[in-house]
Amino acid sequence: MDPAVLPILACPRCRAEAPFKNLRMPRCASCGLEPVSHNANVIDLIDVSVGEPTVASTEQRLMESELVARIYDRFWRPAFVRMLAGKGAGAAVGGLSGELFIHKHGLSLDDRPGPWLDLSCGPGAFARALAAAAPGALVVGLDISRAMLDVAAQRTGGYTNVVLVRADAHALPFVDGAFGGVNNAGALHAYDDPEVVFREVRRVLRPGGLYVGSTFAEAPSLFGRLAARAAGIRRFDPGELRAWLGRIGFADYEDVRLGGALVFRVRRP
Ligand SMILES: C[S@@+](CC[C@H](N)C(=O)[O-])C[C@H]1O[C@@H](n2cnc3c(N)ncnc32)[C@H](O)[C@@H]1O
Numbered sequence: 001m002d003p004a005v006l007p008i009l010a011c012p013r014c015r016a017e018a019p020f021k022n023l024r025m026p027r028c029a030s031c032g033l034e035p036v037s038h039n040a041n042v043i044d045l046i047d048v049s050v051g052e053p054t055v056a057s058t059e060q061r062l063m064e065s066e067l068v069a070r071i072y073d074r075f076w077r078p079a080f081v082r083m084l085a086g087k088g089a090g091a092a093v094g095g096l097s098g099e100l101f102i103h104k105h106g107l108s109l110d111d112r113p114g115p116w117l118d119l120s121c122g123p124g125a126f127a128r129a130l131a132a133a134a135p136g137a138l139v140v141g142l143d144i145s146r147a148m149l150d151v152a153a154q155r156t157g158g159y160t161n162v163v164l165v166r167a168d169a170h171a172l173p174f175v176d177g178a179f180g181g182v183n184n185a186g187a188l189h190a191y192d193d194p195e196v197v198f199r200e201v202r203r204v205l206r207p208g209g210l211y212v213g214s215t216f217a218e219a220p221s222l223f224g225r226l227a228a229r230a231a232g233i234r235r236f237d238p239g240e241l242r243a244w245l246g247r248i249g250f251a252d253y254e255d256v257r258l259g260g261a262l263v264f265r266v267r268r269p
Contacts, residue, residue: 001041004138005163008115008178012047012167017175037166038146041153044166045173046144053144053168057232059190060145063122069147072123077186084216084228085260099185099214099263100129102256106212106265107181109133115140117179117204119169119197120187124152124162130183131159140179142167170196177206184213189234198248205268211250214263215241224260238262 001023011019016030023043027034037044046052055061062068068076103126107116114137118127121141131139141156142165143149149164156162167173169191182201191197201211216228216235228235241264242253250266 001043001163002138002161004115004161005043005140005165008140008174009043009045010173010175012045012171012173013049039150039153041157042146042149042164042166046166046168047171056192057190059231059233063145063190064147066147066150069123069145069151072148072151073125081186081261084224084231084233085258086221086224087259098258100126102263103183103185103212103214104129104133106263107183107210109181112180112210114138114180115178117142117174117182119172119182119184119201120144120190121152121164122148122186124156124164126183126185127152127162127164128156128159131156131162135161137161137180138163140165140174142169142172144168170200172200172204174204176203177209178204179209180206181210181212184211186214188213188215188236194234195244195248198245198250202249202268207268209268210265211268212263212265214261217257217260217262236262238264 006020007018010017011028011031011033013033014031016028019028019030020026035044114134116130116137116139118130118141121127121143124141127139127141139162141152141162149166152164182205188194216233217238238255245253245266251269252267255262255264
């Protein structure tokens, strides 16, 4: 694991900055917390004093399944996106390449030094793409699902600049201003409280840092709207999202619509 991550970590329990001396046997120098990971290639920074997060939604229970994590990129994501956001989005977004292109372009990878956070990285497709596009920069893939992180660890094994962290997007274990950009593909609909996540993203971005996310807007078909309602999927009205992110202190909102999906970008002033 790339030790470049050490200075940007914050202890999930006492919030001390750069709490660990090494990643082999991490121990917080301030409160003594010793994170225990289920996988040697993942740092587990869930705050165990608060307890394991409860998994309330059906979708998140599926995200914890090994089978879903393994078939996610090839089958699950394309089918899900096509169903909820229509055929147009399915081609560009579910097929990943179109969406990856938009995200990489949106983050301005070539012009910025990073580090980059792939927030809710799932099995790591975006983290891999960022790591390949910015080989000199640290890429942190973060997710709450052990199954997703296990697959991400296998698939990012060839990239020495990727570090995987298990944590909750509502309580990011990083120091303020740690990242040059945050990538957040297809996960906003899954969060209990997006407002808290937006505030955390703003906090961990340095001034001028970019936040690029994708989510579901309005389904183009009646079937898509009914399926979203049945699955309990939250949708984001682009006008409301723009105003929401503005209230939190982001600037320069832009978005690209792909059928019923949208990719947005904002900047921390
Ligand atoms: C639909 S998947 C998207 C994965 C990947 N970003 C992509 O676009 O292919 C949503 C991911 O969000 C993660 N997630 C859900 N709630 C989370 C939370 N509170 N903190 C961190 N990750 C979370 C899930 O475990 C899952 O991997």
